[in-house]
Amino acid sequence: xxxxxxxxxxxxxxxxxxxxxxxxxxxxxxxxxVVMNQKLREKRxxxxxxxxxxxxxAKAGLNIHRDGx
Numbered sequence: 001x002x003x004x005x006x007x008x009x010x011x012x013x014x015x016x017x018x019x020x021x022x023x024x025x026x027x028x029x030x031x032x033x034v035v036m037n038q039k040l041r042e043k044r045x046x047x048x049x050x051x052x053x054x055x056x057x058a059k060a061g062l063n064i065h066r067d068g069x
Contacts, residue, residue: 057064 051059054064
């Protein structure tokens with residue numbers, strides 16, 4: 001019976017090591033992809049141009065005339 005337990009523990013350790021060796025690199029790449037995606041989204045938000053007050057008023061149909069002052 002002790003031999004079976006020893007074999008089961010050894011098999012469990014091997015299976016755990018294999019899963020860790022296979023899954024950890026995959027999880028690292030997935031995490032890297034998530035971070036890159038987040039950075040690209042933040043960059044896209046920063047690149048959007050905000051309209052000037054003149055453009056907003058022009059869209060609304062209100063024009064501002066300057067007197068040269």
